[in-house]
Amino acid sequence: MATARQPFDDLITHLVRTSSLGPGEAARVVAEVVAYFSESAEEYVRRRHGEMKARGRTNEQIFPVIAAELAARPVAPPGLSLRQLRRIVYG
Incomplete structure (x- = not known):
């Protein structure tokens, strides 16, 4: 059975591949950016x-x-x- 993908998995994977960030750090960065731009x-x-x-x-x-x-x-x-x-x- 396939695992459900999270909305920003591709972006997190890209950050891990192209930077020194680990998966957890990349996920936190993405979450912070999304929260910033979600602000009304x-x-x-x-x-x-x-x-x-x-x-x-x-x-x-x-x-x-x-x-x-x-x-x-x-x-x-x-x-x-x-x-x-x-x-x-x-x-």
Whole structure:
């Protein structure tokens, strides 16, 4: 009986073959990348805002950066205005 394949087995196999990662490490890397790109736009905005605030940046510096980052993501959400980004963070 054949073993059921996991969704990212081919990618994990590729990483093991082309890098110094072992199977367990490659699986963790793939899981982290998938989780990162599974984050909703709202979750991303809140997380990045918190990270940049912790580094001492102002909202005037933060929101344009977040807007540019969202637009550059492989699966970009619809364009959000700076006002919409503020509403995500502050309600």
